[in-house]
Amino acid sequence: MRELSKALINNTNNPELAWQIFKRIASNPNFPSDAFNQSLSVLTRILIGAKMFTQINALQQLLLLHPSNPSHDSMVLLIRVLAKSGHVSLAISQLQALRAHHPNKPLSVSLYNLLIRSSLQQNLPDRVQLLYEDMIVSRVPPETYTFNLLISGLCDSGYLDDARKVFDKMRERGCLPNEFTFGLLVRGYCRAGHPNQGLELLEVMKSIQIVPNLVIYNTLVSAFCKEGKTDEAEKLVEMIRENNLVPNVVTFNSRISALCNAGKVLEASRIFRDMQVDKFLGLPQPNMITHNLMLQGFFKEGLTKEAETLFKSMKENGNALKIETYNIWLKGLVKKGNLFEAQLVLNEMTEKGISPSIVSYNIIIDGLCKNSMLRDAKNVMNLMRNHGIVPDVISYSILLHGYCKKGKINEANKLLHNMIENGCFPNNYTCNSLLESLWKEGKVLEADELLKKMKERGYDHDTVTYNIILDGLCKSGNVEKAIETMNEMWNQDYKPDLITYSVIINALCKNGNLDEAKKKFIEMIGRNVYPDEIIYDIFVYNLCKRGRVSSAFRVLKDMEKKGYNKSLQTYNSLILGLGMKSQFFEMYGLLNEMKERGIYPNVITYNNMIKSLCESGKIDDACKVFDEMLSKEISPNITSFKLLIKPLCQIGEFTPAREVFDLSLRTFGHKEVLYSFMFNELVKGDELFEANDIFMSSLDRCFHIGDFLYQDFIGRLCKVELLENASDVLKKMVQKGYSFEPACFMPVIDGLRVNGKKNEADEFSEWMLEMNSEVRVSNRVDRMFDRRKVGKNEKNWESVLHRDDGSGVTLKILNKIQKGWGHANISNQNSAKYDFIDDS
Template sequence: HLPLRRHPPPRAPPPQRRQPRRRAPPLPRPLSSPASPPPPHSTSFLSRLLAADPSGHPLLQRLLGHILSLPDPSPHLLALLSAASASPRVPLDFSLSAFRSLRALPGPALRPPPTPVYNRLLLAALGESRLDLVESLYKDLLLSGAAPDVFTRNILLQALCAAGRMDLARRVFDAMPARNDFSFGILARGYCRAGRSADALGVLDEMPRMNLVVCNTVVAGFCREGQVDQAERLVERMRVQGLAPNVVTFNGRISALCKAGRVLEAYRIFNDMQEALEPGLPRPDQVTFDVMLSGFCDAGMVDEARVLVDIMRCGGFLRKVESYNRWLSGLVRNGKIGEAQELLSEMAHEGVQPNSYTYNIIVDGLCKEGKSFDVRRVEDFVRSGVMTPDVVTYTSLLRAYCSKGNIVAANRILDEMAQKGCAPNLFTYNVLLESLWKAGRTTEVERLLERMGEKGYSLDTTSCNIIIDGLCRSSKLDMAMDIVDEMWNEGSLALGRLGSSFSSLVSDSSLSKKCLPDRITYTTLMNALCKEGRFDEAKKRLLEMIAKDISPDSVIYDTFIHGYCKHGKTSSAIKVLRDMEKKGFNPSTRSYNLLIWGFQEKHMSDEILELMSEMKEKGISSNVMTYNSLIKSFCEQGMVNKAMPLLDEMLQNEIVPNVTSFGLLIKAFCKIADFSAAQRVFDVALSTCGQKEVLYCLMCTELSTYARWIEAKNILETALEMRISIQSFPYKQIIMGLCDAREADQAHSLLKLFIAKGHSFDPATFMPVIDALSETGKKQDADVLSEKMMEMADGNVGHAAVSGVVTTGSRKHEHDKYAENDWHSLLHRDDSARTIMKITNRVRTGWGQRGNIYEHKRQQDDDIYVLENSG
């Protein structure tokens, strides 16, 4: 047994002393005098100590100043630089300051940093995307006499690929005395990102042995470019050489196929993985499910996504907030706001904590709908305390208000951000700058620039590109080109010609970055030049871009193809396609779609078929846009019998037709008066695309166009039963058409259905039905409708009424006496019918206390009249 220890009685706590203010610790005594310099290893130890703790970083600057006062600062500078560059916590700018101090020493004391120090500086510059700094550091390394190693050259290679300078990257790669797998992977990934997967395959062929990571990169690149056959061949080659494709390989294929719109093909691969139909197939992991879910949501296939979500629940793949966010984003983007709210409740029930991104998905999705009342509703949601708004939340609100031109509300959001202590970032200001600049609100732009200057923000390359794009859109293309020319020498200072408010935003940091033109800058210029038909100048800009070591990508070639096709120069567009192939850029599905669109505009169906055959031979998959162009070409030429089989061909190729596909066929069949065929296409469209309002409205409008009133009425009734808004339906024309066709009972039943379903509509819609019922001797029904009309009109005075819409080309009866939809025209028309007189008298006596209807409506704001007549 251990003896019990007696504890002393507790002492009284010492009196509270005021904590002294913390001061930076003084430098060690040996460093206090230049006469007694410490050994370099002491400087190295102290530098590492200060670099490890962010609170000691201010002392690093003092240490640097003290070292520079020593008789021989070179070894101490090198020790400080080595410690600072090795710590990720030390800002890059301080390391660069120490580096410049070391390189500025006079000749006898000059000691260049060793290669590992250069490597750390290069890696830090690459991490901050300061690609120009990477290049200048590499040149300094060569001038200093230091020997670059494989790691050094790999960093340079990665920077060149990130800048899109693939030709120079290839020359650097070829000149490397030694390479490793990372060297091959960097170059292959660069080619794939530039849309040159065939060149990436060539890099893979040069490897001493196949590498799984590089193979996965090239497979994903081929899939992104629509060259699925090439990807499949590479996967088979991997198997033959004993390199089993893993789940990353399949995830890359599925992701690329989904991004290319080939969701059904991606799902086939996913299903094979899930059911393990083939030996050696990996099982899907969390990434596989998430990618497939995003693919369904992006394609609008909500029902399929819902089934997948149920599978994920059962399999335990719906437990992370990231997966919920994907499904939530899909619901919001497809207009399923109610389901999104239910999903938030489910997350709370399952113990999954929503993050700020979760709420920002809802905010951003609602704001992008572009409806002002939704933006106000989102503001209420933000202020309800459910979420803590951050800079992303406020930026979404700003974008929504700017898209509606509501600058007052946007400024109010900026003020609220300041009150909440949520500082806008440069992206926020760029969103505002882009919106105002596109709208031509130069005064607000200048105020915004002044505000940015007051907050210490400076222009970056993105800001410059926004300004250049705005100049191109506002027919100031020549000024935009002059600014781009000056940017190569002056950076963002070139914007000074637009006013002092621009040049005031150029700080020392922006000058160091120089805001040089990039690929986006030149793409913007060439796109504007091609739109104006200035193709020779666009070609000169392309050559200039290449001379500046900025490699063009497939988007730039597509810009030329689109420009030529827009001006009817399809032969020149074909030449661009062939030149694109010669330069090593594989045309994508988009490239061919632009060409096919050009031929479709000229009704050249045979040429479209040839291009589609060429796509098939090259392993480039067609998509729904490809087929829609061909369908439209056939339909516009009256060859709907050739267009109809394309639906079956699309489904056989696992391409889902969209609303446009079915709409083209419905219009074509109605035009040749084959309404039964149009009805069949409509039924297939509903089963394929879902019960969408646009399909019902389209079918109803087309039937009304050709006076098929009974069929149009049936479609409208179905839409009413499904609670679809009839705001955009031509319901007034249908009722008038039924009355003209002596189908007053049908019009009467449709009107009663409107009332029963609680729809708001123009009271003038009652008039043709009342007249028709009166003419057929059904006075009682006419009187009931008259009373209902007055009741509805009484409730709608001063408010906008929903009116019918007649599309261009519809057979609207110009002589129709019921074509008006406001009470002024209705009550003051030249009509001697007894019913009209009775209604007019009742209205005047019933509303006598408010005066005459005409006089009352003249007092209303003009906006009300516009709303009533716009539907």
Template sequence: MDERKKVVKVVLKNSKNPKLAWHLVKRVLSCSSFSKPTHIEHLVTITSRILAGAKMHEELHQLHKLLLSSHPHHIAHPSIISIVRVLAQLGHIDEAFSHFNSLRAQFPSLPLSLPFYNLLLRSTLQHSRPDLVTSLYTHMIASRVTPQTYTFNLLIHSLCHSRAFDHALQLFDKMSLKGCPPNEFTLALLVRGLCRAGHVQQALDLVNNNHNSTPIANRVVYNTLVSRLCRDERNDEAQKLVQRMSQQGLFPDVVTFNSRISALCRSGKVLEASRIFRDMQMDAELGLPRPNVVTFNLMLKGFCKQGMMEDARGLVDTMKKAGVFDTLRSYNIWLFGLVRNRELLEARFVLDEMVTKGFEPNAYTYNIMVDGLCRNHMLSDARELMDVMISNGVYPDTVTYSSLLHGYCSKGKVFEAKRLLHEMRRKGCQPNTYTCNTLLHSLWKEGRTQEAEEMLQKMNEKSYQPDTVTCNIVVNGLCRNGELDKASEIVSEMWTNGTTSLHKGNSFASLINSIGNASNCLPDGITYTTLINGLCRVGRLEEAKKWFIEMLAKNLCPDSVTYDTFIWSFCKQGKISSAFRVLKDMERNGCSKTLKTYNALIMGLGSKKQIFEIYGLMDEMREKGISPNICTYNNTINCLCEGGKEKEAISLLQEMLDKGITPNISSFKILIKAFCKSSDFKGASELFEVALSICGHKEALYSLMFNELLAGGQLFEAKQLFEASLDRYLALKNFMYKDLIGRLCQDDRLADANSLLHKLIDKGYGFDHASFMPVIDGLSKIGNKQQADELAKRMMELEFEDRPVDRTYQNVKRVVPGKLQKDGGRDWQDIVNRDGGGGVALKTLKRVQKGWGQGSISSLLSQSNDFLDY
């Protein structure tokens, strides 16, 4: 073995110890043992790979200098070029160009080959550095290196990547003049670039050009066009293009059909895609290609996306029989479909089946399951699955933790979310901006402004660059908290350098400072709509209009949500004509009416009792396929009831039930009030029974019906309903029970009033003790002093039990075991001095006090031990 081979072998042997290898190479290159340029170039290439792999760029520059200082130029130059070549191939583009520019500056007349330039061009494109292509091509022309068609293809690829399509097309036209006619690859690159940018018509025109210099389109070009046309829902044109392929002898292959199926599934036209798929399976005589595993996976994904789970299951069975359901990708698609459609139990069985059949789930597989469990609020199960994941050697990544963190935040468990974030960092899994945004949004939602501000500060410290979503979360949070001026300031600063806000006293200055230097943090339509919505909600319409004008000036097109905000605000203020002017502008700008639009207009028209116009809007909704929701019906029912058209309102209630829309408590409140207002208490009672059967035995329904019966003078029915409410231990807050007791006493129904009081006491309710006064007064007036004294005594006992014993027990209430604690009582001195407290009742209370031999109720505090012990 000669000396050269020995050195190379030793260097390769020490490739895992790059520093030692470098010292060895330095020693070898300093002597003259390597005389042939090819030998030196071979050694430098190997050394460059070792040093570049270890990111020892400083040593590579030393190698560059060593070659120039110790060897003649004709030996050094090829070796230095090999350094550039290795760095470019390994993706160290900046370092490669540093060496290249240094060599070019020292030896401007150094001849370089076309393959070398092509290598550099290709590497810059592969590593997304099209900015270097222009200077490279300029130097190539200046060095009088003649480009080939392959070179022009690289240049066109670069121009398309930079979306400079006009220049790409010009270069395409000039290629023939430069002696390098475009080939089918040139055309394919241009067509793909134009289609990706949405310029499909330009791509079609290019293919249809019959100029002699234009190459004939191949199958790749046609497949690209078919795919894009299908994506743009231009299916007829795609079909014609497929026919044209056949006429030109380019029979569509499975890629062509997969492109069509993929585009159709993506646009939701799964049935149309399935027809093509079925033809591929059945019509072999037509010469159609047979579906491959990609075709099956595309159809499976399409069925799952549209919730067609029975079709998906049938397809999975077909795939298993055909032996094509044998890839991890197929299992992941099926797993994702099951989770998406909330078939979590079956998804778990599929996960077990994967393991049984020898398919090891990867991080993506587990992330599908974790995300599905979290979205269904099964957080403990998601946590357990993470443990299983780790035990199987698959470690959670940022997506796993982000899904779990989002689950905690959606349940309002901010403490657990923050703890998970710390755990994530501790285990070496760095959060991304999405993770931080999720927690930030939750903090704002929970009203924890101080913690949100601290979170923003940490994001800046950890160099998590805030994006537009971050800013929108902050703007939304400030608007919710009523800090609209701060929100407006942030939106303004998002367009300029945020450092100017540091002197404005804005507590979010650190965020704005980051925003000002971030090109990806410009306001979008959501930013403006959020701010406009906040301003409209507090009635600052003029300011909202100014922001709307600025939004248009910034070429940000408002959407239906933005317009709906203004329409809702105008309708709420009763400015119906202004709302319809906004509606006209909305339709003129191509924004369709939404359910929210109709609901706002119906609410506004209802306030003006324009029922005919409301019916017109509801008919229009049906024509456009927009189904009314509970809000639509409630607004219409309210308008009908206010106009005295209860029967029409009842028919709307029936329509709701027929359409499967469940009325809520508000629906019945409106109707019950309307029936009681017209003194149809029988109809109101029937509605009340229906409401209980649909909404359940809610306090809001009982208190509403009770108060309406009482206001209508239906004392017997009101008393019965109140007793039923007590039997259900409903809260008394909204019941006008004191008025019932007073009315019963006025009608000389003292026994009924007295029984209600005793029922309240027996049920353990803490209630307003002023309710005793009319009963005590009534009993005293008819001479039943003994019963009046007993009732007064009981009143004071209850008042004493409800009073705080000391500061420690100032919130203590009387509670009966097994019963709900209700509204508390009041100080008896306040009660007897009310206008409602009769003089006779007051005398009775004073007489009872004297009978006890106590000077005041406060002197009884020492007897509170029985209550405290209990």
């Protein structure tokens, strides 16, 4: 009766006709049972493929009411086909129908095993419990394989205690555990980070005379290595040999992999070397996986020379390198920043007949984007297409993230549209990258528009999305809205995580709402989100910043009680707070404690100390701290120098201050920010000759002089009758093409008039009026473009013009104005704004 099955198969694309054919055959009571079941199997698969579940339920009734065919066997066959096809719930419902129709007919344990296995594959643990209970009620005795399935499912779901209970009940049900049973439990314990409990099972195995196999030992060796317990791993290797087993390459690869992941690459390297040369010990030869693990480990720890030597030896020894090895090599080169060589490797792969995979290209694109070489990254993507490889969502997301990182939102948007046009739809990571960039750029409306589009196109807001929104709201000052949004997360069944609370708590602390921040902290713990050292550091820093040092130490006590040690950030915050309270003995004590614990101070640590010492007048101590920082080869930043220069100038120690300034120039080069700061402090201290030298040098370097107190400086020069110096400064500013406060001319003009230098005074007067004209034109242009800002120069000039100090100079200047005076452009066309190091 193969013809019937063939007829059904021929109508696979016409399942309705196949169903009608089977119903007609099923009505024949004399149809052979073997042929009936064979055609039933074919039909069931056709109906499943066509998703005709109504007909499957009708098929159940047809089988149960069949006049002569043994419906029990047919129903069992139907259940098996459904279970193997992934329709476990439907299979179980058929099982229940069968049990109701044939209550006294026993079912086989193999059927239950199949249903349990399928339920586990479909991640339906409640069905497993139901099936096991049904077995017991039906008096179908479970076998060892049944218990192994249950133990495997419970371990995979993380229910290790329940898995152990099932293991202990096996003997009660007359089943003995086998090697596979123990292997499942050992693997479960090791995956959960409890290798010691897995190790205890070896004793249980010994008590029932079961010898552990190599798989069990390898699992334990790997787990102990991952925890850094290499001594225990070595003991297990010895146990393998004692049990007359030979450690294989998997054993050693497990050890090497775990050691490399733990950062112990040199230790892994010793094992690798022994495998290569120590054949007398019976060690297995390293395979390609071993080599790849070591290559990855060397790159991970920055041991590029060792990686290069290994890769070279792999090629020289005639090893047929595969795509996985080349991808590890590419990733290492990219991490090292050797992008040109990485691109050469792509060519080498092609020459050797190994086609670069999409992973290979994505590695290159990622490296180029991280080095801001976005045009090159785009070219590599085009190269992919030329070689017949279509960029995937990872390729596009990497490049889009690169654009976003550089603030190139328009390019990122174009790429997103191009991505969709090419049939590659963005994932949440892609959208989140663009969303984060929009928030950083302050484009709130665009960010809201993107969120709407994400919702329209079915992208769920995951926790990462919400965290980006919250961070953006907090940075834009809308903390209340951020808190509302976080509350919405709970309503939308999204659980705020540690990052969520960190963002909110940090924003509240920055705004000084420490009590509200504390409430959020309590709420977080109440919702089973437990703090880490970063959250504690946020509280410690903000409390110290506000002088609440005792409260900060109470937080610290709770932090240490929870098992978190003080970090560099913690120490820096505490030193800041203690310094503000002038508790210098305790401050130095913390510095010593850092050194004892192997935490190295950084520039912020020393800056906090220098600041507090200087503010308390302990300049000598501050200088000693500065010297210690230099002796420790910790590079000071611009703030370090400013912290010392200011107090030295304030107490009149201008020579040491100038020495510190000269040192800063040797460290950072001739930075505008250093010159302006030193000049301003010298002016405030009436050290005018030194200030004059620095200002003249600044003009020679074409610095932007907006941060220089040049007007005050010129006024002070005139006040102490250094009129010639003041004149020289003004002349140089004009000659260099600077546009500055016209009011600066007045004390010089007054002084020249008083000293009878009428011609010079008139020349300066003309310059002043020309500059004023330029300022007025500039302000008119501003108003034309609706720049609603009164020019600072204009305001000062008007006040000078209307002043009445009895000198009569203003009136004489007005009388000098003649029609047709030229208005030469004396704005500083050539002065460049130099980049300077952020001194925050």
